[in-house]
Amino acid sequence: MSNSGVPLLMVDRSEALDRDDAFAVTELADGSGWKLEVHIAGVADVVALGSDADATAFLRRESKYLSRRTVPMLGRDTEQAATLTETAERSTLRVLADLSADGVVSGVSVDRGRVPAGRCVAVDHAQITEILGSVDDPLHEGVRAANDAAQVLLQGRRRSGVFALYDLAHGWGSTEEGGIAPIPLDVRTVGYVIVQELMIAANEAIAMWCVQEDLPVLFRNHRSAVTAGSTEDLAAEVAVAMTDPVLFEKLRSRLQSSYRAATYAPTVHGHHGLRLAAYTHATSPLRRVSDLITQRVIFAHLDSAPAPYTTEQLGNLAADINRRIAADREEKAAHFKARDRKVTAQVVAAGELEGLDSKRWAKVLTAATARDPIGEVVSELRRRVQTDDVTVTAIVTLLEAGENWAPIRREVFDWASRAHPEFGPSVVSMWLQAHPDLRRPEIDGDHRGPSHTPVFAARFRVGQVCGPWATAGSKKRAEQDAAWGLTKAVAAGESHPEVGSPLRDDPQPVPPSTTHAGVRARPASARSGPMDLDSGQASRRRERAQKNPIAWVISHAEHHGHPSPQWAVRMEGAAHAPVFTCEVRYLDHTATGSGTTKNLARTTAAADLVDSLLDETSPARSHR
8 A cells, every 4th residue: 555645756857847757665664674656657548549649759759858958759748748746636657565674675566546736746866965964854754765775776786796886976877788878967966876776676566567467568678798797897897997087988888889788579588787587668658658658558457458559569669669779879879980080080180189188189099090090190199109198098099990000000019018018918908898709818827947036928818819928027027018919919910829938948839728717827837836934924924915805815816727706795684784794605615704884794704715725725734
């Protein structure tokens, strides 16, 4: 049962005229969870099948939000007759559900609803923040409950493996397909998170209800590309890329290429990006025709009326919507490419290349390398070499350029490999971001000589390309030079012979050895032997490891070519006072840790694992 005395919040821009949804969240008296109530504007009651408004909606497909105006999908008059409002009664599609403190949604019901005049309250995103901070505000309890419930829903999605990003400071959020999109400046508050999480939950609840009712609607299906990486790795990449605008744009571009587009269909195939068994779009029938079609089917089912569409007709509608969305994406991509080419031509013609900052220069260089070399761009590259103003991004852009860029590419690469050997690994890493179909680089390593004058050798491999061996007086420099060797091999389209280490007396071809992590294991002769540390050295090593046990464990796996540690975190306790427990498995070791945050639990578990690993190789144990 809904609580008709609780205000329904319509969170949107203050000037919004198309309010699709309203919600109320009530915390249970015993603190064990919340009651969720979501109302969606009953647009299907206003827009009859086959009417002029229906034809307009299908023609436009969705509302268009332009910089200076909005083009409503239904037309302004029809939109105003259907939108939720504070002053008029409206029919709705109502979703009721229970949410437990550990994020489990149950007791879902989907039925017709009716919202009386005066129950809906319009608030904008900035007001949500103000209401949360004012305990005397009459809406405070409802907003606080909604925020708490949204955070529980968000944490539950992340635990299931979803890449869920809300960076309100920088203005970026994750899409349902696993990409990254900008969050408009005027909605960057916790209000945005509340609405997103509650509407995702409502759409999932409706989809699962339709599955249980054996009701074909326009389900939203998404399948991952085979090359998509783990969400945990992606979250770490995003955290690093946020500090570098150019790298961040590269990452966004990579995600767009590695994640497939979600599509509509009258059959269920699951949603990989959201890690859901079933999903649909039903919460925006004023703004998306897919939601209107789905609502029309649900209302007919609830009213025991004939189905408005056959399954075949739903399939045709879905195919047409999918085709038009794909065409729009292609048109948008072509527009931006043409704009970049135009800007490049204007900048080159005006002779303004020297004054460009690194971000603008990167865009110009990217556009320029899509065709044959331009004299002014090549001259600017040489100038930036002379002033030591060449970035990793520019180097990767040249690596992707066509064969006609080979002469200037060799000049830049030869200079950079001497002046900036430290760029080598970063160049390989950034290049691989644009090629998600390739595995991580495999690294061969070797070393010889006494401890005071050692010689290290390293070699990189990626896919079918094998770089040359590089030698140096330190392991780090050898790997940097080896990364440059691979970069030059990729640029030249060649692969070096797979011979053994040059530090061996008689180098011979060596078979590739692999590990679970995809990093080539060191030859046995190059691995560390049994630890021969006295107790003082062992104590210092343990102290260093415990300063950052998570990083130490991960580094241990990488260094020794072992499979990566596997982490599992679960949450217990009330939402306002959770207790996280982490279990980490690595080799034949298992360790657990608990804490009030997920990171603290992981750190505690890693610290226990560090002790277990070091105890196994301690001097006392090795001498038994």
